[in-house]
Amino acid sequence: MFQITFLHRAVAALTLGVAALAPAQAQEVTLKVHHFLPAGSYANTQFIQPWCDKIARESANRMKCQIYPSMQLGGTPPQLFDQAKDGVADVVWTLPGYTAGRFPLTEVFELPFMMQNPEATSKALWDYIQQFDQAEFKDVHPIVFHVHGDGVFHMREKPIRTLADLKGLKVRAPTRQTNRYLAALGATPVAMPVPAVSEALSKGVIDGAVVPYEVVPSVKIQEIVKFHSETDPAEPAFYTSAFMFVMNKARYAALPPDLKKVIDANSGQALSGQIGKVFLSADGEGKKLTAKNTTNVIGREELANWKKAGQPIVDGWVSEVTAKGHDGRKLLDSARSLIAGHLAGK
Incomplete structure (x- = not known):
């Protein structure tokens, strides 16, 4: 009788111990x-x-x-x-x-013409x-x-082919550096997050927006605008986020x-x-939705003008972070070197 009682107690104690451990193990x-x-x-x-x-x-x-x-x-x-x-x-x-x-x-990656391949970048x-x-x-x-693919202009009334086409247009952009760059290109930048873009386009608050093709279905841009302007895919993207x-x-x-x-x-x-x-x-999936609209590519020769216009934005970022106690030039060079290294498969 003693042996049976002792055995029961031992089994009960073991069961309680396992039960106590179980929640911790199976959290x-x-x-x-x-x-x-x-x-x-x-x-x-x-x-x-x-x-x-x-x-x-x-x-x-x-x-x-x-x-x-x-x-x-x-x-x-x-x-x-x-x-x-x-x-x-x-x-x-x-x-x-x-x-x-x-x-x-972090904004160094959002400067003009930093990104050419989203995976490497x-x-x-x-x-x-x-x-x-x-x-x-x-x-x-x-x-x-991470970053997204090439930024693209999505415009209500006319395509963007040259810098002159941007003059005076209200264009949405996602970040501070991209807004500064659009201003340097002659546009009037309007900062807003992606969810606000569709209504702003529909109501004519903005003339266009820069987003990658990946965003197109989320805000149904293809139903609101008529024109999509890409930059030469052989060149780095004019912006990424x-x-x-x-x-x-x-x-x-x-x-x-x-x-x-x-x-x-x-x-x-x-x-x-x-x-x-x-x-x-x-981006490829999103681009399919824009097929009914008109798409053009801004070529390398024209983009040389865009790069020249964007250089003060790059220099301004270097000066700004340097004034905050960092080595802006070293950070810019390091970001470019890291991108180049991953592009080369290092």
Whole structure:
């Protein structure tokens, strides 16, 4: 009788011990992922949702996402970074450039004619931030930094063929440096996030917008404008935008070690490059929707004039960050060197 009772107690104790360990071992996490584009956007369907599916699969479904597209958690696109910093969201996807002047060192990638290949440039952006720019992102846990494909003019009433065609036109742009560049080209820049573009075009608040083709279906630009003006694909893009996919630091720190490893395995330089490649591919899909409209290419000879007009913007950025205590020329040269290295496959 004593032996049976003792055995029962031992089994009960063991069962309780296993039960106590089980929650820790099988902790389940749901990450609130917030961004500004619709659920059907290429950014959501080709990048954010696949990333979430992958971390769920690699964590045996112990870590999942609840995605909130179209700012469903409230706020505006420029507030997304602070939402990640403050824990309103666990993960956000947004542009540093939506908060003008807050990330000045990152802006080097948004200067005229910096980007020619989104995959190589996205890898270079990740490397640049790790080497020179961690302070600007110290309040969050970085997952991916990337750029999009070539910027394109989407115009209501006339195509853009030369600098003269831009004079006096109100053109939307996403970031401070691109706005400065448009002004240097003779346009009247209008800063606004992507979700506001469709209404602004429809109401004639702006004459056109610069966005990559990837954005076209998200805001149905092809239904509002008549003309699309690209730049020579053999030349670097006249502009691109930097993006960040970042996580709340406390949320990351609270993850058990094995789930941290899942996040770490789905972060970094290689993934940044892959996402740049995804956005380039999405450009092709978006471009198909503009086939009924008129498209022209701004050639290399004309772009020489654009580069000359853009040089003061580059010089101004160097001077600005140098005045803040950084070596602006070194940062510019380093960004260009990193891009060139990844273009060469290094």
